[in-house]
Amino acid sequence: MTPTSAAPSSATPPAASFDPWSAAFVADPYPAYEELRAAGRAHFFEPTGQWLIPHYDDVSALLRDRRLGRTYLHRFSHDEFGRQGPPAGHEPFTTLNGNGLLDLEAPAHSRVRRLVAKAFTPRTVEALAPTVERLATELVAAFHADGGGDLLARVAEPLPVAVIAEMLGIPAADRPLLRPWSAAITGMFELNPSAAAAAAAVRASEEFSGYLREVITARRADPGEDLISALVAVQDHGDVLSEQEMVSTIVLLLNAGHEATVNTTTVGWLTLFHHPDQLALLQREPGRLRDAVEELLRYDTPLQMFERWVLDDIEVGGTRVPRGSEVALLFGSANRDPARFDSPGRFDITRPADGNRHLTFGAGIHYCLGAPLARLELAASFGAFLRLAPGPKLLAEPDWRPGYVIRGVEELRVGW
Numbered sequence: 420m421t422p423t424s425a426a427p428s429s430a431t432p433p434a435a436s437f438d439p440w441s442a443a444f445v446a447d448p449y450p451a452y453e454e455l456r457a458a459g460r461a462h463f464f465e466p467t468g469q470w471l472i473p474h475y476d477d478v479s480a481l482l483r484d485r486r487l488g489r490t491y492l493h494r495f496s497h498d499e500f501g502r503q504g505p506p507a508g509h510e511p512f513t514t515l516n517g518n519g520l521l522d523l524e525a526p527a528h529s530r531v532r533r534l535v536a537k538a539f540t541p542r543t544v545e546a547l548a549p550t551v552e553r554l555a556t557e558l559v560a561a562f563h564a565d566g567g568g569d570l571l572a573r574v575a576e577p578l579p580v581a582v583i584a585e586m587l588g589i590p591a592a593d594r595p596l597l598r599p600w601s602a603a604i605t606g607m608f609e610l611n612p613s614a615a616a617a618a619a620a621v622r623a624s625e626e627f628s629g630y631l632r633e634v635i636t637a638r639r640a641d642p643g644e645d646l647i648s649a650l651v652a653v654q655d656h657g658d659v660l661s662e663q664e665m666v667s668t669i670v671l672l673l674n675a676g677h678e679a680t681v682n683t684t685t686v687g688w689l690t691l692f693h694h695p696d697q698l699a700l701l702q703r704e705p706g707r708l709r710d711a712v713e714e715l716l717r718y719d720t721p722l723q724m725f726e727r728w729v730l731d732d733i734e735v736g737g738t739r740v741p742r743g744s745e746v747a748l749l750f751g752s753a754n755r756d757p758a759r760f761d762s763p764g765r766f767d768i769t770r771p772a773d774g775n776r777h778l779t780f781g782a783g784i785h786y787c788l789g790a791p792l793a794r795l796e797l798a799a800s801f802g803a804f805l806r807l808a809p810g811p812k813l814l815a816e817p818d819w820r821p822g823y824v825i826r827g828v829e830e831l832r833v834g835w
């Protein structure tokens with residue numbers, strides 16, 4: 420999309436330290452967020468043409484505000500909205516992405532979410548709990564027996580990938596295909612992706628969609644107990660998911676299931692290593708695991724920013740943000756807002772989960788459908804370390820991957 424060109428005259432300039440392309444910022448964006456929050460509630464950021472929204476109450480309210488949308492195409496054409504559509508060369512990425520739950524708005528979103536939620540129920544997730552526990556136990560035990568290594572490659576990544584593949588019923592032999600496709604597609608969600616990243620996302624979209632259409636055809640002919648079979652069978656007053664809606668939803672589930680949970684695990688461990696008193700407390704009192712997982716999700720937010728289009732003029736803190744603008748909701752900043760959390764820069768696993776209302780899983784109609792599954796996986800994997808492999812040590816400070824939106828480390832070297 421083409422960014423809006425000129426900074427509106429009433430805009431507050433953002434803090435100079437807000438530089439999502441700098442390695443120092445990616446490693447620790449929190450001081451820049453603090454400056455942003457102190458400087459105002461809405462900041463026009465010239466390099467991306469977006470309005471940065473750093474305060475908790477604003478992020479929370481805008482996520483629920485129907486004057487904003489993840490797309491504008493349910494109300495306006497690209498021309499009417501003053502934006503250029505995606506280049507024709509971005510097909511089939513555009514179709515794949517545009518038909519997934521996350522990029523639909525009402526009424527299409529309500530319809531697809533209702534159908535998908537009928538197949539992906541809390542019961543589906545509960546039924547997976549023993550599988551998640553078993554996989555976490557096996558991965559952590561093997562990692563410990565080998566004396567450690569890269570926690571990302573050995574535990575953080577294989578667990579959610581295996582769980583979502585198992586849930587969907589993707590045959591074991593095909594699973595190695597999934598992560599590269601997923602990584603190539605999610606590369607497009609970074610700020611200003613390069614031409615090479617776009618080409619890789621387009622290729623992956625084509626291959627992944629083709630693969631899934633074959634799996635869907637096979638499940639139609641011979642249904643199993645898996646989620647793809649459930650998506651094929653789901654009906655609501657005669658309404659069903661189209662094949663494209665199914666393909667887009669499955670890709671979304673796989674991508675969501677891979678990226679954020681992987682990063683929450685590794686960045687979560689890094690946080691624990693940097694706060695040995697809290698790690699020791701958790702090791703002594705593993706009953707605090709649930710609260711600790713919520714605090715890890717809040718303290719270093721895995722998905723730092725989500726965007727919305729402004730469909731009707733809004734005002735944020737007295738600044739008018741006109742229709743046609745794009746806002747960048749800074750989840751990482753909202754989760755460190757002192758107006759919402761006591762001493763937000765303190766990592767404290769004794770914050771009760773019930774009062775720890777972070778925005779990490781979003782809010783409003785797009786609230787994360789997979790939150791119960793993500794919580795189950797995180798509790799299983801951190802819990803398995805506490806039980807089977809206590810006392811892990813960080814062997815080297817990790818490098819951060821360049822992406823800021825989906826933020827994570829390259830690897831995490833751990834030993835005993």
Ligand code: HEM
Nearest residue numbers: 520521675676679680683725779780781785787788789793
């Ligand atoms: C720690 C892990 C995770 C985090 C932090 C996370 C975060 C989020 C957030 C913030 C949104 C809303 C985005 C927006 O409003 O623009 C979202 C949506 C979604 N997530 Fe997650 N997620 C995680 C794991 C998962 C998992 C494991 C799954 C499924 C397997 C999943 C499936 C989804 C789906 C389907 C949506 C779209 C919902 C809709 O648009 O109605 N997520 N997630």
